[in-house]
Amino acid sequence: MTATKYPRIVTGTHGPEEGAGAGTPWPDDVPPEQDDTWYPLRDDPWKARRMEYLIAAFWAVTAVCGIGLMVVYWTGGQTQLEGALFAAGAGCLGTGLVLWARFLLPGHEVTGSRGHHVSSPEERAAVVESLSRGTDAMMSRRGFLVKKVLAPVGGIFGIAAIWPLASLGPRPGRYLYHTKWYAGARLVTEDNRPVHVSDVMVDGLLTVFPEGYIGDASSPAVLLNVGTAAVSEPYGESGFEVVSGANGLVCFSKICTHAGCAVSLFNVLSMQLICPCHQSTFDVLDGCKPVFGPAPRALPQLPLGVREDGYLYAKHDFYQPIGPGFWNRGSDRQYFPKVSS
């Protein structure tokens, strides 16, 4: 397409190939004449002038957009207008540039040699020679200094140099095995109200924290009222549920065992908790065992108790580590002693 419009020329800058592969002729459809100043509208001053005006008009719009942007700024800013003016200004500037390059600036297709992007064998040999000047001397006596001394010394010193990285964080220790729940901790809501047995309606749910640790990232739990429905408790143990009249209260870690999102959706019809992140689904009546999705384990259950005054408390921290897995977590079961009810 372009070939019919522009004369093709052979560049003289790099010259034809030398050395290996020399004598490769230029492609025979490349005409020999060279005119570096040719552009499409060169021979038509009238059209060229009109093109100049057109380009100038585009750039004038850019200037108007610039003034517009300043006005918008002075008058307090307006995001949509700012974006539109910015876009129009840049677009017109770009369009002008394209027209300019396309019609008024030299730019026909040219053919050049790729030249050599690699060095000759002699040059390479010379480099090896220069290198050996150093390495031969360094590696004398079978490289005693380099291999036996410098390498281990560098290793030791290098490790010492990156050692301060260890200050970046504490060691995991037992952090991942515990939450802020403790024996006797009252359940409180986000706004620090203690939770009474009658606070949650049947089929209702509430996000709770251990008293004194509202907002702690490992401790959020979800308290559900399953009414009189039968619930299974973990590993056949009892003492997790609080039953009072028509209320049956169970409490689970809200941190998904898949990747740690807050399990915050509840389907009342199927009594399932659903994690919005990757749609793991947990069956509340069956100890929040996962029934769909990538979550590999049940949500840990909090052993609930109720005080004389009717407020709920935790009899213990979650027995097993909450949330997603990790290398030393062990299996859930090993964390279950008999729970005293």
Add this chain to the structure above:
Amino acid sequence: MSTVEERSASRKRAQRQGQALDFVDDRLGSSKWIRSALDKIFPDHWSFMVGEVAMYCFVLLLATGIYLALFYSPSSAVVTYHGSYAPLDGQKMTQAYESVINLSFNVRFGLLMRQAHHWAANIFLAAIAFHMCRVFFTGAFRRPREANWIIGITLLLISMLEGFSGYSLPDDLLSGSGLRVVYSIVQSIPFVGPWLAFNVWGGPFPGSSAFLQRLFVIHEFLFPLLLAGLLGAHLAVLWHQKHTDFAGPGKTEKNIVGSRLWPQYAIKSQALLMFVAMVVFGLGGLVQINPIWIYGPFEAARSSAGTQPDWYVGWLDGALRLWPHWEFRSFGHEIANPFFPGILLPGIVFTVIYAWPWIDKRVFSDYGEHNLLDRPRDKPLRTALGVAALIFFIDTTLASATDLIGNGLQVSFELLIEILQYGSFVGPVIGGVVAYRTCILLQRTGAHPVQRPVGGIIVRDAHGAYHTLGAEHDGHEGNGHGGPEEVVLGAQAHREA
């Protein structure tokens, strides 16, 4: 203006330019280099511009990013909001979140800059991904360009991390959930996971007060520096090796056909910068993105449905959804679930991509140097593999939006996930086979998949006479690829034209 006048003006200009260049050359001896730079030839093909789009996105990202950094506060100190955005009044939030809200509502042009920055990041990654596909499907990574492939993939990797770290800075509910998931992925690494996570975050999730600062330093200093350095190296290698080109009339392994850097290519390239700016700022002003004031500040006890990561991490999020509920446990140790889709999968994917130039050599027993590109059809196997990988990518990306798609199509997300789980196996196989057969078919017919036929398709009619189809065409260049016969035919067609 008369020609005489113009000529004398030109002479004067040349004199002045000469003086300026003398000044420089007296000190740097740079004339030879400048001459060859100005005369440098760049082939014209639209697909070669996409890498440039990425580069200009990077420029805009730097410009808008510096502006944003002047307002952002990387602090996790908790404050109570009493600003101009009424719905959040009285809410507790981190200073980081508050600073982004203030930037969005109280700083003139602040929201434009923020949204433009976010859009530019998405386009940046899209351009890089497209550029990589172009290089892959045309075999531009072959010798001598392996180094630039490696640098390019590293650029992609760092850009993804850079994008994710930036997405996380506002400390809103969405990005907080994203960070929670990433924390879990890091924590799931065998042996070192918990230790690594504790060191990066400065403690158990959500990390110490230093974490946001770390993220900020990584996002606005460490990664941009790496990107700028690697981009420089990428361009330097390209400059030295010169651009690849499609085969075509008059094109050989030893020559290069195109327009010169000065003025044609330089001006057009600046125009491209302007067009990228037009799109980025147009979207930034007119199309809302990441409205963090709707999501609210991050709280560990909350996450909302319909959470969507930026598109380029969607495939990993989708993989997390598709990987079954397996994790492996023995001898008191376990390899936790997120490790497989979150670390192993991208690990394998990137290893294969990094190693591809060498795998490709072995597969096609082709260890030679190439400056002319393959057409995708020339290497059906490579094309099929690439298509299969793309379909896998699309499948997992779709999986990251199962809730949204499910709502839209009135399908349960369970069914959708199951379909996509099978799809991640079946889809690539089907796609690969179709691509392979299409390549073979195109090889036989010599037709262009989208353009009209080119050059010499010779048909023989019932009387035994030969006709050339499409003889009146204007010689699509860059289209007469393939075997030597085709090139000859293309060249002849060209001479006729």
